Amino acid sequence: MLSKNNIKYITALSMKKRRDAERLFVAEGEKLVDELLEHFQCELLVATDDYLSGKTVVRSNTIIKANAEELKKITQLKTPASVIGVFKQPEYTFEPDVLDTNLVIALDDIQDPGNLGTIIRIADWFGINNIICSPHSADVYNSKTIQATMGAIARVRTHYMELTPLLQHCKKKNIPLYGTFLDGKNIYTDTLTPNGLIIMGNEGKGISTELQPLISHRLFIPNFPINAKTSESLNVAVATAITCSEFRRRMF
Amino acid sequence: MLSKNNIKYITALSMKKRRDAERLFVAEGEKLVDELLEHFQCELLVATDDYLSGKTVVRSNTIIKANAEELKKITQLKTPASVIGVFKQPEYTFEPDVLDTNLVIALDDIQDPGNLGTIIRIADWFGINNIICSPHSADVYNSKTIQATMGAIARVRTHYMELTPLLQHCKKKNIPLYGTFLDGKNIYTDTLTPNGLIIMGNEGKGISTELQPLISHRLFIPNFPINAKTSESLNVAVATAITCSEFRRRMF
Numbered sequence: 001m002l003s004k005n006n007i008k009y010i011t012a013l014s015m016k017k018r019r020d021a022e023r024l025f026v027a028e029g030e031k032l033v034d035e036l037l038e039h040f041q042c043e044l045l046v047a048t049d050d051y052l053s054g055k056t057v058v059r060s061n062t063i064i065k066a067n068a069e070e071l072k073k074i075t076q077l078k079t080p081a082s083v084i085g086v087f088k089q090p091e092y093t094f095e096p097d098v099l100d101t102n103l104v105i106a107l108d109d110i111q112d113p114g115n116l117g118t119i120i121r122i123a124d125w126f127g128i129n130n131i132i133c134s135p136h137s138a139d140v141y142n143s144k145t146i147q148a149t150m151g152a153i154a155r156v157r158t159h160y161m162e163l164t165p166l167l168q169h170c171k172k173k174n175i176p177l178y179g180t181f182l183d184g185k186n187i188y189t190d191t192l193t194p195n196g197l198i199i200m201g202n203e204g205k206g207i208s209t210e211l212q213p214l215i216s217h218r219l220f221i222p223n224f225p226i227n228a229k230t231s232e233s234l235n236v237a238v239a240t241a242i243t244c245s246e247f248r249r250r251m252f
Numbered sequence: 253m254l255s256k257n258n259i260k261y262i263t264a265l266s267m268k269k270r271r272d273a274e275r276l277f278v279a280e281g282e283k284l285v286d287e288l289l290e291h292f293q294c295e296l297l298v299a300t301d302d303y304l305s306g307k308t309v310v311r312s313n314t315i316i317k318a319n320a321e322e323l324k325k326i327t328q329l330k331t332p333a334s335v336i337g338v339f340k341q342p343e344y345t346f347e348p349d350v351l352d353t354n355l356v357i358a359l360d361d362i363q364d365p366g367n368l369g370t371i372i373r374i375a376d377w378f379g380i381n382n383i384i385c386s387p388h389s390a391d392v393y394n395s396k397t398i399q400a401t402m403g404a405i406a407r408v409r410t411h412y413m414e415l416t417p418l419l420q421h422c423k424k425k426n427i428p429l430y431g432t433f434l435d436g437k438n439i440y441t442d443t444l445t446p447n448g449l450i451i452m453g454n455e456g457k458g459i460s461t462e463l464q465p466l467i468s469h470r471l472f473i474p475n476f477p478i479n480a481k482t483s484e485s486l487n488v489a490v491a492t493a494i495t496c497s498e499f500r501r502r503m504f
Contacts, residue, residue, distance in 0.1 A: 118487050118490060121483050121487060121490075122486065122490060124482045124483045125473075125476070125482050125486055126475065126476045127475070127476035127480055127482065148487075150483060150484075151483065152482075152483045155481075155482065155483075186504070188501045188504055189504070221377075221497065222504065223377045223378065223379070224377070224379035224500045225379055226504075228379055229407075230376045230379065230404075230407065231373050231376045231377050231402060231403065231407075232402075233402075234373065234377055234493070235373060235400075235489075237487075237489075237490065238370060238373075238489065238490065241490040241493050241494055242493055242494060245473065245494045245497065245498070246497070248474070248476045249440045249498075251476070252441070252474065252478075
C-alpha cells in the first residue's frame with residue numbers, strides 16, 4: 001500500500017529543485033520502466049499486481065504494490081500507467097575528445113521538455129551518444145522529457161555546461177561547428193563531416209548571438225520550392241531530425 | 253469588456269462537438285492570429301489595447317477589448333497571449349488528381365494533436381499542400397493542433413476521409429503509395445517520385461493492417477550504425493519530417 005509519505009516523496013520529484021537535491025527522476029509506463037530498469041538504479045517501484053505478476057525479477061531497492069486509484073495520486077500522465085519508477089540520476093563526464101571522431105549535439109537554451117526528449121530519441125536513432133545542454137535548457141529529468149525519450153535516455157548521455165567555452169575549444173582544435181540558419185548553405189549539397197558539434201538553437205530565438213560568430217558551417221534546410229512563402233521555420237526537434245538524418249545519409 | 257456569454261461561447265469551442273456544430277476554431281497569440289486573419293474569416297477577436305493599438309486594420313466581425321485578467325479566463329495556454337481569435341473553419345474539397353503530379357501526406361489515425369500540428373508545419377515547409385486524415389485522427393481544429401502549426405494551417409489543406417478507398421484508387425491508377433516500415437528499403441537509396449501518397453501510421457500501432465497490403469513502396473529510415481540497438485522507432489512527426497526532406501532533396 002502507498003503511504004502518504006510515499007505519495008509526498010514521489011510527487012515532490014515533479015519539482016526540479018527536489019530532483020536535483022535527491023539526484024532522482026521519475027519514469028512511468030511498462031515499456032519505459034522495463035528499459036530503464038536495465039540501465040539505471042531503481043530506488044522505488046510502485047506497480048500494480050498485474051505488472052509485477054508478469055515479471056520474474058524486478059531490480060528495485062523497494063517495491064510497493066498499488067492499485068489504479070493509488071497510482072492516480074502519483075502520476076504525471078493523464079491516464080496513469082501500471083508502473084511508476086523512481087530512478088537514480090546517472091553521473092556522466094563529457095570527454096571533449098569524443099568530438100575528434102564523433103558527432104555531438106549541443107542545445108542552446110531549448111525550453112520545451114518535450115522537444116528535449118524528442119531530440120534525445122532522435123540522437124539515439126542516429127547513434128549520437130552525447131548531447132550538451134546549455135545551463136538554461138529544459139531539464140532532462142523533467143517527466144515530460146523522460147517520457148518523450150521513450151527509453152532513449154538509457155543510451156544517450158546529456159551534459160549541462162556553458163556552450164561558449166566548448167565552442168571556443170572546438171574552434172581552436174578545428175572541429176567543425178554546425179548550425180542551421182535561414183541564410184546558411186544548402187544542407188543537401190554542402191560538405192558534412194563524420195565528426196563535429198551540431199548546435200541547435202532556442203525555439204523562439206534560434207542560436208544566441210554570442211555563439212553565432214563561432215559557428216564554422218552555416219547550414220540551411222531548404223524549403224520547397226526554394227524561396228516559397230512557407231512557414232518561417234521548422235520546430236527545433238524536426239530540424240534536428242532532418243540535420244542528423246542528412247549527416248548519417250552521407251556515411252552510408 | 254468580455255461578457256459571461258462571450259466567455260462561455262469561446263471556452264465551449266475547446267470541445268470538438270461544439271467546434272463541428274459551429275464550424276469554428278480558436279487561435280491564440282499575435283503572430284499566429286495575424287497570419288490567420290489574412291486567410292480565414294474572423295468571427296470574434298478578443299485582444300488587449302496593446303495589440304489593437306499596433307494595428308491599422310483588423311478584419312474581424314466583432315472585436316472585444318479585454319485585459320490580461322479577462323484573457324486568462326478564455327485561454328487554453330499556460331500564459332495567455334494578447335489576442336485570441338475565433339475563426340470560421342475553411343471548406344475544402346480534395347481532388348485526387350492532385351496526386352498525379354504532387355505529393356500528399358495521409359495520416360492513419362494520428363492521435364496526438366501536437367503531432368498533427370507539427371506535421372502540418374512540416375508539410376508547409378516542404379510544399380506539400382494537402383494532408384488526408386483518417387476519420388479517427390486527431391482534430392485539426394483542436395487548439396493544440398492549431399498552435400503547433402504556427403500558422404501553416406493557412407497554407408495546408410486537411411481533409412478527413414476513409415483511407416482504404418483512397419489507397420485503392422491510387423493503386424488502380426499506379427500512383428505510388430509510400431509507407432515507412434522497420435523492414436522497408438533504405439529511404440536514402442530507394443527510388444522516390446515527385447508524386448504519390450506518403451502514409452504515416454498511428455503513434456503506437458503504425459500503419460494499420462488493412463492498409464499495409466496496399467502500400468507499393470515500403471521505406472525505412474536507417475538507424476546508425478545500421479542494426480545498432482537504438483530506439484525502436486522515431487516519433488511520427490520526426491519520421492514525417494525526414495521522409496519529406498528526403499523526397500524533396502531528390503528534386504533539387
